[in-house]
Amino acid sequence: MGLLQDRERMLCTLMSNLKGMVYCCLLDADWTMVFVSDGCLSLTGYSPEDLLFNQIVSYEKLTFPDDRLWVRELIDNAAKSNQQFELEYRITHVNGETRWVHESGLPLFNENYELVALEGFIQDITTRKHSEQLARDAELRYRSIFENAIEGIYQTTPNGQYLDFNPALARIYGYGSLQDLKNSISDIQYQLYVDPNKRAEYVALLKTLGKVQSFEAQVYQKNGDIIWITENAREVRDQDGQLLFYEGTVEDISERKNYEQQIEYQATHDSLTGLPNRTILTDRLQQCMSFADCHDHKVAVAFLDLDHFKLINDSMGHHIGDGLLTVIAERLSKCVRESDSVVRLGGDEFVLLLTCLQKVEDITQRMLRILSAVAEPCIVDKLEFIVSCSIGISVYPGDGSDANTLLKHADLAMYKAKQSGRNTFQLYTLELNQALKKRIEIEYSLRHAIENEEFLLYFQPKINLATGKLCGAEALIRWQPKDGPLISPLSFIPVAEETGQIEALGRWVLGNACRAANQFSQLLGKPFSVAVNVSPRQFRHCDLVSTVEQVIKDTNVNPGCLELEITESCLVHDTPAFIKTLHDLKSLGLTLAIDDFGTGYSSMAYLKDFPVDRLKIDKAFVGNLENEPANVAILKAIIALGHSFGLKVVAEGVETAYQQAYLHGMGCDELQGYYFSKPLPLADFLLILKK
Template identity: 45%
Template sequence: MKMSFLSLPDWQRAARALLMVLLIGLSLAWLFSRADSISIEQHQDYSRQLLRLQQLDAELNASVLASRYDLYRNFDRSSQGVKDLLAITRTLTQLPDYLPLRDRQPLEEQVARLRQASLDKADAVDRFKRETAILRNSQSYFPLITDSLIRDGVLQPALSREVGIFGRSVMTFLLSDDPGRGERLRQEHDRLAGVAERLPPATAETLRILLSHAALILTHKPTLDAITHDILELPTHALGDTLGQRYAQAYNQALQKARRYRVLLFVVALGLGIYLVMAVARRRRLAAQLADANRELQERLEALHQAQAELKRYATVFTNAREGMVITDASAQIIAVNPAFTEITGYPLEQIAGATPAVLSSGRQDEHYYQKMWSALKERGQWQGEIWNRRRSGDIYPEWLSIAAVRDSEGETTHYIGIFSDVTERKEAEARIHHLAHHDALTGLPNRLLLQDRLGQAIREARRKGSQVGILFMDLDRFKWINDTLGHDAGDHLLRTITRRCLDVLRESDTLARLGGDEFVAILPGLQQAQDAGLVARKLLAAITQPCMLGNHELSVTCSIGIAVFPGDGTTDSLLLRNADAAMYRAKSEGRNGFQFYSTDMNTARLGELLLEHQLRGALERQELCLFYQPKVDARDGTLRSCEALLRWRHAEEGLLTPDRFLPAAEESGLIVPIGEWVIREACRQVRSWLDAGRQPVRVAVNLSGQQFAHQNIVQLVRDALQEYRLPPQLLELELTETILMRDIERTLVILGELCALGVSLAIDDFGTGYSSLAYLRQFQVHTLKIDRSFVNDIQEGANDAKIASAVIGLAHSLGLRVVAEGVETPLQQAFLANHACDYLQGYLFGKPEPADRFSERLQRSWVMA
């Protein structure tokens, strides 16, 4: 017979009640601990770390790209980015305590993969910094050494031009993605390395240093590009996304389990008491439900806001991107395009929606090409390459296309995203650059580089066929006189006319090239006998000597031609050109207007240049050197403001010689230094003479040579000259080229500062033709920029030279500098420069260089001090 609870003694009832309360308390405590095991602080902190990971990864990629393209000159951001990325991955290894064991292991594995990818990226960034430092070092020194070799005149002209072409090709390679260009440059590097073995030790060492920098550029640039690509392609971002998704799943499972325990706790608590207890439990349950609803609503609102912000960013990128974007479904039917797509192709969305990208096909790519593209998309999920498509207008254009497949969680492709850019302008620019690199800008003829290639081909073909090759080296007689007398426009017109006449004489298989100035070379392949070259030379002479109208003048120009024939006169292109050049000099010495075949004694003819140098050594003592003066006028009203002193040599036999005839010899022999000192003193003496004669004060500009600036105490020389002739320093202006200023920046800044302290005016001559940097231009204490005549010759509204001249004027004025345009020969040039606020003008339009006595008469007529 069972005993009821009420019939038990009081102590037993108390004991049972106490035991029941204890059990209920323990159960409630256990349930409460399980229900409240999730820490919101830990969850929020871990979620913030995941978001921080994605931000750090994106910032690191951006800093690497910025360093790669020299937007950042140091690696502080990249180093800090790597440090922060590794720190955040270490933090993520500490998973929240509330996660169940079965969920922790997959998360720990995912964190380990993320940690390893971050370490891989850190290693790649370290290699990136080393490679970038190496490349930047060579990239900085390479153009300076190239310029030093060329400007110092230590190389023979042909080798100097080859080094210049090689330098420009290497710098172009830095901006190129063409692997073939690197291979060609390595071949040219190896060839120049062989040439260096035959040079004097000092010159060879400089050339080897140049080639070592070039080798570093050719080696490390592709490596750096590959490392940059590896860094950007490392899956840290994707692994971070996956970790975030898996953590969210584990957190939701833990949250659901905690909720079940809370429900159970509520049920147990609900049955504990009577109405009061039930009322309290009901209130708690309602509060808990309300808190859960608020929390869930807050989470949904935050997720919605984040999704809306992300969609807005994506929409902004999609709408404003300059690249065309197209989105298709899994069957490649177009469902969306951005405005850039419509601008490039001409197709709006409403017209192309539902169609496939095949509507853009140009037919240039065959079926095999597209099969390879789709195969890559299926295997790797992405493809990129150059492709030719057709616009709505029917025009065919090249584009660089990248396609990525979008897959769902099960790996099934749901969409394709294509991003492309129109590369028409880039291809046209590449074609123009290639043409300019191999052709003369004035005549359109092949230049020396293309000439050597054509000559090499002709020699190889002649060896195969057993034929001969004729090389005709042509030089127009007294062309310099035409330039000096009639101006450069007349000279350019004459060169173009001679080019057309020669091309009319030559066969289609022949090659006519312009080496520079008035020098031309014709290659005649497939000759059966050497005398055939002489027949062609006679035809060329007859064509060249025909009268030509140059402005209002009808002139006949003669030509001297030297002939060398392969294989009798040489078996290499350089030897044949050198021998043809020697034969041309013999033709000139024999009275010009004729041709000569090469003979072995002709190379001695060049000894005449040594004779010129010998005569130049005594020119100062014999007082054969003199200064001519050319006016500089105010661009607004044509008033004479200052002048430039120009050196001339009154040669006893050859008459008045301009600097281009004898200064190269002076620079090679070192005579340029005493000649330059004489020019400064003579200019100061002449200005003093004008002042003593009652003439108005005029500032005179003197050109400084590179050797004079580098090896002479120019500051002391100028100070002594000013003191000797009691000349106010503001009446002396020194002109230096960009190349001179950039050779030794620190020394240049010191010398310019000391010259400014003397009170003399400083000008940068031939601005725009050298390697100067705008960053240094702000530091140079100069007062004037002179626009080179090459930008003034063809100046007109809308032309590139006009834009350059206008930009230089604006730049100079923004820096507080005066602007002088030289080479002004037409009223059109004067009007354009005046309208664009150029300060002063110099050129034949206002006066040719003239002796001091005639210039003194000009001073007496009109002058206003600037």
């Protein structure tokens, strides 16, 4: 008995603590409750007494009106077939709120198997229902985003099969439908990615970082077109950390990529010729060097500069210059192999990177081909031009281990090729480097020397053979650096010529020679002539006539005491302008001499057109008079030629009594040479004059 009471009490406790209502009801129209547990209050808001026997409210009333019909139908059917039932529906709480409930119950029969009541349990599931609703709403919302997103969204297996994707993905990849894409791509790595390694990279990133961001790659569209995409993706794992799939988004960035590529192309290529420009030269060369290292090859860096291009550009106009450059660029591109590069540095300078060379000798053939390709006639604007080029070559690894050194050495060699007469190529050598370094040093210090007036004039006497007396002097420049030995003009005049520094230097010489002539004339009490060397560049580039005129004015020299020595090579340009310059100079009252006669083209024609007074026979013909009988014939011919044009003939470089006597015998007018005196500093020369 005690045990039974205990069980009843335990059941009562259990029922009153249940979160829900235990009930027993009749199957009438009100679902009249004959028993409800204490849970009634929290479920409905009514106390059990209010609901029992429909005291205040019936359960039928509490059932949400829209649900009443189907709830009854379902329970009736279950009861009739003696089955347990479970259902979820709504009730109205006493406070007016609608609550979701879950009911499970079963029919009760009496001993005559007549259905008499229902027994069961009703639980408030509003919170769960809300969560489910929220989840459904969210699912709907996200589905809509998924379906309508502009970005492609996908889930794939780690080994590259699609699990799910949205319409945008199919659209981006050029497929007509989701199904189309699903049927077509079964291996993303090899069917989609242009470079399958990219997919491997993507998977590796996901494995190490768990995600990829802004991962850019090229993929094939259905029709074979290639597009650029960017992907963001992550790994999705289950609660145990097992990898389920990859999930990510795809954006078509072809437009941006194409634009970037276009910008990059413009930045790295020359707009005129379409060749790569200097911005990528170092990188390219670096790549070639690394490749050469791996394959034990050599790389040639050929620095190519067109000869006299500036002249064509300036005289014919830039459109002709541009046309020529385009033609040459095409020819150069055709002369090289696919693995080689042709870069336009700017202006008329190109650099060729020749790869896969086994030995330096291979370069010669290729350079000869380039020289002759460039020298083919070019037709631009229906005009025919013939241009040549000079090429300097350095070879990796022998001539430098980094890009800058190789380029610098190729440039130096090119400079040498220009010096060697152009239309040729020159390989870089160590000696060349040293010589050019020296030359650059001279060029650099010459600039300061001009500013600091580190120059001196030496004077070498000229002897009149008829009288045996001093008849003039040649002014010869010397460079006396502050803390160094005297430098010969042979070292720095050619540099000054090339760099244009000769113009300032020439003005300095002219001024000082005129002042010296004044000094000498004053000392002797009669005009004394000083000869000055005028370089070819002075003739070509500056207004020589007005410079000389100005110097004569400034120094107040007697123009008859100034002689200008022009080298024979200058005279070859017998253009009307050049002849006019000679006449204009002559009209200033000075005298003109042709220097180094016999070493140039010695065109006799110019002797009759040019208003010159003297021929100076080059010392090469005098020096070997004793041993070279041929020189005798030449000397005789030159002297006769000069005299036949009414010119005085001067022989330079007389070093022996024999030479002096011989030249005397041949009728030479004046002599100059170490036999009489070396060139002397001003003070020493004044001493000779005084004697």
